[in-house]
Amino acid sequence: MSHSHEPLATLSNINLQFGSTQVLQQVTVEFHRGCITTLIGPNGAGKTTLVRVLLGLQQPTSGVVWQQPGLRIGYMPQKLQIDKTFPLTVKRFLETSQCRDKSKMRSALSDVGAQNLWKQSIHDLSGGEMQRVMLARALLRDPELLVLDEPVQGVDINGQLELYSLIERIRDQRGCGVVMISHDLHLVMAATDHVVCINQHVCCSGHPEHVTNDPAFMELFGPRGAEQLAIYNHQHNHRHNVHGDIVTSHNCEHH
Amino acid sequence: MDSFLIYALIGGLGVAAIAGPLGAFVVWRRMAYFGDTLAHSALLGVALGFLLEINLNLAIIACCVGLSLLLVSLQRQHLIATDTLLGIMAHSALSLGLVAVALLEIRLDLMAYLFGDLLAIGPQQLLWIYGGGALVLLLLYKLWQPLLAITINEELAKVEGVKVGRIRLSLMLLIAMVIAIAMKIVGLLLITSLLIIPAATARRVASSPEQMAIGAAVCGCLAVTGGLLLSWYGDTPAGPSVVVIALLLFIASYLLPLRQPA
Known part of the structure; x- marks a missing residue:
């Protein structure tokens, strides 16, 4: 199934300050049709805040939020x-x-x-x-763009895998763009085309495999987290759907 | 039966029918203390009404709305926890009202304002209750869906295109109107009970928001009828009697074995 990777929404040079705390710093991210983008980062890294900026629920201190005119957004709040x-x-x-x-x-x-x-x-x-x-x-x-704030929160491992493959299936069927927030590392990596690693600023971004080898990612999640991912990637070069069938990998290249 | 008792019954039933559905929102949105704070400011509204020589009901509504706007803006500052803020405002508003009434040398039956005077309702008040009540119910009917949406989650509602700020303000306005209307019945110290107790009772049997709203109105009407009977035969104060009957209904609903609602 082919997707046109036209941009649906763009955040450019977003800065956000609460009092003296810098919550977001020069964040630039693009979200594309047919592409699953995962925002990943430690607790308090500003992931949810970034999504709130994208949705227009939070006004940034500076920066530009662009949405394709008339963009239909489906939003799933954290809780x-x-x-x-x-x-x-x-x-x-x-x-x-x-x-x-x-x-x-x-x-x-x-x-x-x-x-x-x-x-x-x-x-x-x-x-x-x-x-x-x-x-x-x-x-x-x-929705043309699905915005999911920690969609697998409070779900056991099997349920998480099922939910991630469900999200992929929805993207495949509807061709919509997906933005999700996650702070679990390995499961989400398999189900995503593009990873943006956030800790107030964008530490690194790109294809999951590329990101996991990035020194900035190592620094953020520590060698253990990165190692876990490496093992996971090594063992799994394909994905399963709910019924255990192998799903062909879907690549989203827009760089 | 005496005419004043009929007036009391008709007035009381009208107030209960309005307070029920709004009370459901007060319960769902955990606004009980908020409602109480607004009610406490009603006396300040009365004093203001005397001072400016405007209709007392309008003055009470204006005072409640002013207070809720002040509350919202103070909440945004995050200076102090909301329940502390509400506590400060509730008792300060009541004290300010009492002091203002004394300073202005307004002659009024304080007990009637604090605990209600159901048996003193006349045709004039009935007009207010039913006119104002019809307006409240009409607005509630119009805003029902967006009100439910913001009660579930305000941010989700906003993304889905609901004008959240406007709807939230409307709800405050509606509560202010109900307080102005209901003050005559149970008094400003007991108004919140008429909002909360019937709604909480109805929760036991309701499996949809609509059922709970209507159920709350019915429970309120039963409480008013029972309270008036108690007051009539037992020579007890009418407002508190209504609240006592509402409480008995609430307890009964939790003692009766019922199927588990949604």
């Missing part, structure tokens, strides 16, 4: 804190998006493998189920 007193089924949750089309909601749910959750209370979902439902909600907008 929803819905009060237990709020009676809400998955169906009703999806209805509170701007979408009014029931059959579309059902097909979005089945796209993420959660069609059986339609009548479930949102408070009874497991971590993985909740992530899928939130992903379905993001899909309701027919």
Whole structure:
């Protein structure tokens, strides 16, 4: 499947300061159609803040945020804190998006493998189920760019692998661009085309294999983290989908 | 039955019907203390109304809205924890109100403002309750979907195109209006209970936000009816009686074995 790698959104020379704390420093990132870009970095590195800038939820101190005119963004926040007193089924949750089309909601749910959750209370979902439902909600907008803040948070290893391959499948089917935040190292690397390593500024960026050999990456995650990745890359030169089939590698070159 | 009792019942039912659905939002968004703070400022609004010689209901609404705007801007500064801020504002507003009433030498029945005077409702107040109430419910109906959306997650709602700031402000305005309307019934010290207790009771049986909103209105109406009966036969103060019945309904709902709602 071929994708045109036109840029969907660009952040140029973003600086952000909270009081005397420099949160983002001269960050420049491009997000492309059909390309999975992963923002990776330690806690407090400014990944979520960068995404908030991209979404227009946070005004940068300086720098330019460009989005393709009329760009449809599907957003999946890090965590929803819905009060237990709020009676809400998955169906009703999806209805509170701007979408009014029931059959579309059902097909979005089945796209993420959660069609059986339609009548479930949102408070009874497991971590993985909740992530899928939130992903379905993001899909309701027919996004050209999916923005996922730690999409595998609170999910066990197997569930993480499944979610990452689900995200890849969505990208393949819809040809949308994907931006995700992660701070786990090895799993995400397999499911991404482009890695941007952030610690207030962009430490390094590029193809996953290229990035893991970058000295700046070694410095950020330490030799152990880099070593783990090297082992992982060595053992896995292909990817599996949910059913264990080998998925052909998808390369995204836009440099 | 005496006419004042009929007026009290009609007025009380009207207030309960408005307070229920809004109370649901107060519970979902954990705004109980916020509602209490606004209610405490109502007396300041009364004093202001006397001073400027404007309609007291309007003065109360203006005062509540002013206070919520002040609160939002102070919250943004992150100078102090929100619950501390609310505590400071609630009691200062009430004290300022009491001092202002004394300084201006306004003659008013303080107990009626603090604890409500359900039995003193006349046709004039009924007009306010039902006119204002209809406006509140109409706005609530119009804003229902975006209000639910910002209750789930404000940032998600914003990305999805909801005007979050405007909707949040509207909710504050609606709560301010309900406080102005409900003050006559249960008094400013007890208003929050009329918002929260019926909604919390309805949660036990509701499996959708709409069911909870309507359920809260029904529970509120039951509490008003029961409270008036208690007041009539037991010669107890009307406002607190309504709250006591609401509490009994709440306890009963948690003692009864029910299926697990959504």
